[in-house]
């Protein structure tokens with residue numbers, strides 16, 4: 032039983048709310064001791080030494096000393112907002128997830144971010160943007176942890192530390208802070224040609240969005256949806272902004288970075304405050320769940336590939352509206368912990384090797400970043416569904432758990448906690464057959480084509496968009512010191528498109544290499560270059 036709340040003056044105080052909101056009637060220490068003064072240390076005489084016995088001084092400074100937590104190892108710079116997701120009901124034939132039901136409204140928290148810059152870096156840099164959404168559904172939290180670019184640099188998570196080491200600032204001088212313009216980044220992407228597709232998107236106008244409100248979002252990986260009957264469908268998730276997709280020009284981005292490094296977070300917060308609530312439609316591309324997990328020859332487990340929207344149209348399944356700014360940046364934007372493994376019944380993962388590594392990585396990094404295993408109790412991370420998790424103790428435990436011991440089954444302490452069967456909403460993984468195969472460290476042959484999709488992307492661009500791409504490669508590569516790195520990038524570009532390659536080579540004053548013979552044969556017919564909204568528009 033809780034002791035009655037009381038205050039020194041006898042009035043009733045809701046202590047929990049009071050501590051959280053810091054709205055007590057007078058200034059106190061963290062222990063509730065009323066303070067007459069917080070501006071002067073206790074001293075032996077007004078010009079004498081400060082006394083160690085001043086608990087208020089020590090508590091105030093000790094707490095301040097520990098205000099900062101580690102920034103995210105990637106995606107450190109971000110801005111977020113609260114909102115609501117309303118299901119259209121159009122996905123119920125493929126997924127039993129309750130939040131996708133018709134007119135079901137689910138609270139959400141969305142964090143946008145850059146990837147490489149530190150927490151204090153500028154907003155309008157050339158980079159991929161994170162687009163992470165936490166759905167507080169009635170069946171538990173579902174996180175869609177996506178980006179504004181539909182493909183990723185690598186096909187296997189084991190390379191993630193390498194690409195990030197190559198892209199983050201140099202360890203000696205810690206420059207450049209937020210751009211890809213340096214040798215190690217280009218060295219990595221030229222040595223791993225699977226990165227060519229994502230890099231080309233970064234060099235396009237998609238790398239410098241006009242606003243978070245005008246970005247698409249992509250789940251990137253293929254996920255598996257399950258309906259009430261147990262039928263499965265492979266899908267890719269897309270967010271389509273109601274305001275359309277818009278980018279800055281490089282010159283605009285450069286000026287804004289200097290004049291207003293908070294441009295994107297200011298834009299988001301101001302729009303919401305002014306009542307111009309940004310909206311996105313959630314959509315899915317659906318593919319039959321065949322044993323091959325391919326679609327039109329595209330390996331759906333390869334995160335460096337898209338499926339063109341002409342071949343699999345994006346079908347709208349719900350509407351996201353952001354309608355409230357966080358009231359405390361640290362408590363919400365900084366402490367939110369997304370995880371691609373936070374799933375709900377009706378949504379499951381696939382064997383994408385990049386996704387598998389992510390399932391480990393986020394929980395692991397949050398253990399350090401948020402100081403122990405209890406970060407699910409932080410208000411912004413709390414599920415809105417009832418919790419009975421048998422997890423106990425640990426750093427920063429705020430629960431006062433009851434009962435003798437959390438184990439299951441338990442015949443002594445109140446009987447067995449209820450376990451939900453699948454039919455009652457319990458989460459059951461799709462019983463996908465795992466192929467019997469030897470252990471290998473190999474890349475599948477179906478992941479080998481690194482150039483035909485970048486080529487399609489390049490061919491889909493308008494002349495002015497192509498000019499921007501050429502200018503971006505030329506500018507970024509001109510910052511490299513090593514000619515060998517530039518030459519290797521040019522060789523990759525030669526395999527994507529000889530015009531792109533020769534124009535960048537001209538800009539750099541280097542000879543354009545011949546294609547290696549791997550120049551991708553793609554059909555540049557108008558039908559394919561008129562690909563839908565997932566391709567750049569100004």
Ligand code: HEM
Nearest residue numbers: 103106142161162163177178183188191251388389392396
């Ligand atoms: C953070 C997306 C690949 C590790 C993030 C965030 C996003 C994101 C949006 C920011 C979350 C936030 O706002 O708090 C993606 C996408 C990927 C990808 C779309 C590929 C499709 C990976 C991989 C790894 C990884 C392969 C590691 C193996 C991390 C880590 C964080 C992070 C450690 C920081 C999380 C935190 O501190 O809370 N990612 N990521 N990501 N990502 Fe990824």
